[in-house]
Amino acid sequence: MTISTENKVWTDEEFIALSKDGHRYELVNEELVDMGNSGMEHGGIGSFLGGLLAIYVRQHKLGTVCDSSTAFTLKNGNKRSPDVSFVAKERLKGLKRPPRGFFQGSPDLAVEIVSPNNTFEEIHTKIVEYFENDTCLVWVIHPDEKYVLVYHSPEPDHFLRPQDSLDGEVIVPGFSVSVAELFEEWDF
Numbered sequence: 237m238t239i240s241t242e243n244k245v246w247t248d249e250e251f252i253a254l255s256k257d258g259h260r261y262e263l264v265n266e267e268l269v270d271m272g273n274s275g276m277e278h279g280g281i282g283s284f285l286g287g288l289l290a291i292y293v294r295q296h297k298l299g300t301v302c303d304s305s306t307a308f309t310l311k312n313g314n315k316r317s318p319d320v321s322f323v324a325k326e327r328l329k330g331l332k333r334p335p336r337g338f339f340q341g342s343p344d345l346a347v348e349i350v351s352p353n354n355t356f357e358e359i360h361t362k363i364v365e366y367f368e369n370d371t372c373l374v375w376v377i378h379p380d381e382k383y384v385l386v387y388h389s390p391e392p393d394h395f396l397r398p399q400d401s402l403d404g405e406v407i408v409p410g411f412s413v414s415v416a417e418l419f420e421e422w423d424f
Contacts, residue, residue, distance in 0.1 A: 275351065275352070277379050278319075278349050278351050278379065281349050281377060281379060281418055281419075282303070282304060282319045282320055282347075282349055283303075284417075284418065285320055285347065285377075285413065285418060286301060286303055286319075286320040286347075288411075288413055289301045289320060289322060289404075289408065289411065292404075292408070292410075292411045293322060293408065293411075296409075296410065297325065298322075298324065298325060298408060298409075299322060299323050299324040299325040299326075299327070299328060299344070300322070300323050300325075300328065300334065301320065301321070301322050302320070302321045302322075302323070302343070303319075303320065304317050304318065304319045304320070305317065306321060306338075306339070307338045308321070308338060308339050308340075308341065308342050308343060308369075309338045309339065309340050309341070310341070310342060310365055310368075310369045311341075311368065311369055312365070312368075314365060315338060316342070316362060316365060316366070318343060318346035318347055318348055318362075318366075319347050319348055319349045319377075320346075320347035320349075321343035321345065321346050321347065322343055322344055322345040322407070322408055323339060323343050323344055324344045324407070327341070327344070341369055341370060342365070342366045342369035342370060342371045343366075343371060344370075344371060344372050344373065344407050345371070345372070345373045345374070345375070345404070345407050345408060346362075346363075346366045346371050346373075346374045346375075347374070347375045347376075347377065348362060348363075348374065348375070348376045348377070349376075349377045349379065350376065350377065350378050350379065350380075359376060360390070363376070363387055363390050364390045367387075367389055367390050372388070372407050373386070373387070373388060373404075373405060373407045374386075374387040375387075375402060376392075377418060379418075379419065382397070382398055382415075382419045383395060383396060383397055383398075383415070384396040384400075384402055384415055384418070386402075396415050397415060398414075398415050398416035398419060399415070399416065400414075400415050401413065401414055401415065402414075402415055402418075
């Protein structure tokens with residue numbers, strides 16, 4: 237659902253307070269977009285990948301990893317919330333703790349997990365905005381089809397299947413996870 241808030245300038249505090257109604261929002265072209273709930277599969281993949289990435293990043297002191305409740309304020313004023321994100325330590329210089337509000341700019345790595353309610357147009361628009369705001373790497377995970385698209389620009393560069401590995405490249409050096417692990421069936 238989209239709610240028009242034309243000409244409204246949102247402070248970080250006002251935008252954060254919106255979540256008290258139990259919803260997650262993004263601000264897109266001066267309109268509030270209710271991101272809704274995505275289901276357990278979506279959340280499980282995001283938590284698994286985000287957890288692996290967070291442990292790796294912290295152990296190697298590379299920066300910070302955030303979950304889908306974290307919004308990034310982009311140059312055009314939009315506030316976007318990737319499902320998982322990474323910001324490199326070089327962009328966090330001078331900070332001792334994460335800001336209470338939103339990060340100004342986009343993450344170095346943005347991960348989007350396609351939900352049943354997502355459209356390809358929505359995902360593509362986000363990807364374009366991430367790269368316009370200096371994101372270097374985007375992973376788009378397709379749970380239904382069990383593949384990952386890797387982007388270094390608004391056009392995908394790599395199509396990864398379960399037999400492939402998802403690599404952090406120079407953005408998260410040394411990080412790698414098997415694509416199959418993202419979609420692994422439970423065996424308990």
